[in-house]
Amino acid sequence: MPFVEVQTNLAGSRFSEDFLRKLSSCVAATLGKPDERMNVVVKANQPMLVGGSCSPCVLLSVSAIGATDNADKNKEHSAKIFSFLTGELGLAEDRIVILFHALQLHQVGKKGTVMSFL
Template structure:
């Protein structure tokens, strides 16, 4: 049950139609998770500064169980997700940053319990 949290200074009108589904599909494929398990929040129009500049930018946090726990895995995820974000939003890669967080099953609640018991 991966969680994606995208923050950007782009206005919501800058997102192409179907952007959220495309990002979820791209991330699901990279993470090896079913698309129906993906969770995404998008916060547009935020005051943001990346690398000393307030030019258009995106910060994406990727949190998942068992697939974001090594540098090797995250390097592969990073390449695929950067490609998706860059092509969908028309941003150069130096205006995109990703954060990866490894979750444990006991840290994710669902159906009145935690993933450990599902």
């Protein structure tokens, strides 16, 4: 059950339902997770500074169980997600930062319990 959160100073109009679906599919594929388990949130129009500049930028967080827990995996995920974001949003790589968070089963609640019991 991966979670993707995009924070950006870009306008919300840049993030159509089509973009959300494409981002979800991209991240699902790289993490090896089913599309129907993905959760995506975009927070647009945020006051942001990345690398000392307020130019257009994206801070993307990816949290997942068993898919973001080591450097080798995250290096592969990063390459694929950067390729998607630079292509879709027209941003240079230095205007994008990705954070990876490894989740444990007991840290994700669903259906009135946690994933450990599902």
